[in-house]
Amino acid sequence: MTELNVAQALNAALDEALAAPEVVVLGEDVGRTGGVFRITDGLQERHGSDRVIDTPVAESGIIGAAFGMAVAGLRPVAELQFMGFSYPAVDQVISHVGRIRNRSQHRFTAPMVIRIPYGAGIGAAEHHMESAEAIYAHTPGIKVVAVSNPRDAKGLLLAAIDDPDPVIFLEPIRIYRAVKGEVPDEPYRVPLGVAAIEREGTDVTMIAYGAMMREVRAAADELAGVGISAEVIDLRTLDPIDGEAIVDSVRATGRAVVVQEAHRTAGLAAEIIAQIQEKALYSLLAPVERVTGWDTVVPLRRAEHHYVPTVARITAAARRTMEG
């Protein structure tokens, strides 16, 4: 085991993946500078500039080119610098990446990973703090992953690169260096589509993913202090959702709080709550709470704290379920 932060774990995963000749990394500034968040640091030096490729500044072009590479037998890992810069590539993702297997009835496929740093909390400029995972989770033919700790970051990225289908891989910006943990030295994978019960509890199930896991963990600690036992689920894969893990837990606790940083309307929390309603309604002891960002543009640095869900908002939501 080695202690790494999320950024180092991702770098280690890419380094390991690049040992396979069909894996290539491409994106803006991923080579010479090692990426805006240094996730690809040192990879071009070690694996060559034809395998770790600095592209022109063109997100649609990056994803379209990666798509072509995947169709022709490579395993590209494309980086888009920020979620807010992924929008020019949405046409490629929806119209081509997510459809080629179906359009060609398995003849052509696009096994590729699109890494996207996302989320607020570092006081970045406008367009650098988006959480648009719902757009991608809503899109057929792709999978969506969000990481919350170093061990999962490495294991999920390697599993995503192995996956025969395209994966959108979301990396929360504010935990790149803030969250550290033990990472196995031997090769391992964390399977897609399987949530993690991070902490067992009996009173309320708290469901989250990505950067919000840090706040949810802190909230669970606080709740324990006042005698409320929270079960904490890290979704890890946002599409397909591990509905079974959610439903089993909510059936046992009878209460649920779903947390997402993204805007409220038509977000992932709404889907999770729909699944709870379909399969665990009669186990519920209180209305399901959701703690989300608002349907506002993400506020800039000085007012960002009004938007991103806080530990206080999450504990308050859990307490409301206990009053029900």
Added chain:
Amino acid sequence: MSLEPLHILGPDGVLVADPPVPMDRTRELYAQMVTARGYDRKASAMQRQGRLATYAQFEGQEACQIGAVAPLRPADWLVATYRDAAAMWAHGYPWLNLVLGRTGDERGGRPPEGVRVLPPSITVGGHMIHAVGIAWAEQIKATDAVALTLFGDGATSEGDFHEAMNFAGVYRIPTVFVCQNNGWAISMPRERQTASDTIAQKADAYGMPGMLVDGNDLLAVVAATAEAVDRARRGDGPTLIEALTYRMGPHTTTDDARRYRHDDDVAEWHPRDPLERVRRYLEAAGRWDAAWQSELEEAAAEAVEDAVATAEGMPAFTSDEIFAAMYETPTMALLEQQRLAHRDESR
């Protein structure tokens, strides 16, 4: 900036420059053009009978399409659009697949294994970069395969055209860009797509050669693409070819071209027909006769009728089958939805 289009075979069927291929090969390519036109006319007729969904005719563009893929090897890739059935077929995509697609059936998008032709792009412009990515992969794998992409004048207005050309230029990706400038993007003439004199000259801004060619001259298109394919194959980078042609029909069978252009405009192009000039050339050389022509036309019509009959004989997808090609292994979510579809259908 002015570029003169390359001409090799005049509308009268007389050579104005040396032909790029021998007479036997010209005869083969002529046979392909006749077959393609037979397919196009038959498919249009069958659409009017309600047997095919919307159909995009390519009449007038046979030289562009057959000529563009003529220099390709089987290992080379073709990334084309909904109007490029002739090129796709000539590079190995069966009529049955083309017809199936037009009946509204996903199985049309699955050519036989080893056929390096992607299913046709339906959105305009997003596919050119795919050819770049594919060719890039071949370059990284150190093969000598190249990728050729076909698109129209309208597609050059899309930002994706810029991104594809730019990527290919910067990394000298072995890609051949062939723009079939057929004068019209649905109802808008070429002049409303770009203020530049030609589309070919745009190549200059991307650091690649641009070639302007008479797109109704089979031999000129073959010569230009052969040069571009050779350049890509030997590692000297991409090329943009603008083939000047004309869309003789409407945009698709849903469109009435008389709302935006005069029959007189179309009539001007009849004497420049891409098939007729090759026919004259072959006839003058004693390599064409009416019996062979009828044989080709009949075979083409029969091939299309057979393909349509086979397609119509295939049962439509069941609700299970619409779920079957979303992922290599269906997700739990999809399996559950499949069960819901069964439940709802049994009501």
